[in-house]
Amino acid sequence: MTKIFAHRGASGTFPENTMTAFEHAAALGADGIELDVQMTKDGRLVVIHDEKLDRTTSLTGYVKDYTYQDLKTGDASHRFSEKTGFVPVPTLEEVFDWAATGDFLVNVELKNSIVRYHGMEEKVMALISEYQLQDRMILSSFNHESLVLCRRLNPEIELAALYMDVIYQPEQYIEMIPASGFHPYLRSMSEHTIKNAHQKQKAVRPFTVNREEDMKRLMEAGVDGFFTDFPEKALQLKKTMS
Structure with missing residues (x-):
């Protein structure tokens, strides 16, 4: 059954x-x-997609140049400010503390391709262990070297390689990491991608799937999961198709 992942939460x-x-x-x-995880100047893991704060917060400049004390003064309500009022950028620890009380899966994307945050992998692994989230965790990244390091640090954590462009035989490529799945950009994959992956016992979870016709097509093709900004729409569709 296709799993529905809320992309950056219910971000739609x-x-x-x-x-x-x-x-x-x-x-x-x-x-x-x-x-998504970035790291502050003083080494705190914070949950934000962009390397820069400008698009989603009231602050400007790079996450890496802020201490956490300074960063948490920024309003992350973005285009929903009238709906939510002030919302801070959370720490990964804060999210894990809350997630530990639930039973849903957690996909943490390491944002370390543009800024190479030294020590990020070790810190993330330590928090996963502290909150005992190993069995509900997927770590993903566009930085596949980082995934190799994650595999060395913990052979048990589920890993998935992110990519944007078409990769030839991704199900074989990720064996080098090794990872148990891959997360392609929706437009860079086909139904053959899913079939080939499943023959090698690899999971496929594309991003970002917001159109109902794409959701339906992927569910019918037996994709393992997908990431959407509108989980309510995907869950409703899944219910009608089950």
Whole structure:
């Protein structure tokens, strides 16, 4: 059965990568939440997609140049400010503390391709262990070297390689990491991608799937899961198709 992941939380209707968006996704009954991790100047893991703060917060400049104390003064309500009021950028620890009380999957994307945050993998692994989330965790990244390091640090954690362009035989490529799945950009995959992956016992979870016709097509093709900004729409469709 196709699993529905709330992309940056229920980010189509609430501010992305905030506790508000994650809590709403969990309340809807999403199978999982997806979030992005960057690191502050003083080494705190914070949940935000962009390397720069400008698009989604009231601050400007790079996450890496802020201490956490300074960063948490920024409003992350983005285009939903009238709906939510002030919303802070959460720490990964804060999200894990909340997630530990639930039973949904958690996909953490390591945002370390543009800024190579030294020590990020070790810190994420330590928190996963502290909150005992190993069995509900998927770590993904566009930085596949980082995934190789994650595999060395913990052979048990589920890993998935993110990619944008068409890759020839991704189900074989990810054996080098090794990862148990891959998360392609929706337009860079086909139904053959799913069939070939399943023959090698690899999971396929494309992003970002917001159109109902794409959701339906993927569910019919037996995709393992997908990431959507509108989990409520996907869950409703899944119910009608089951």
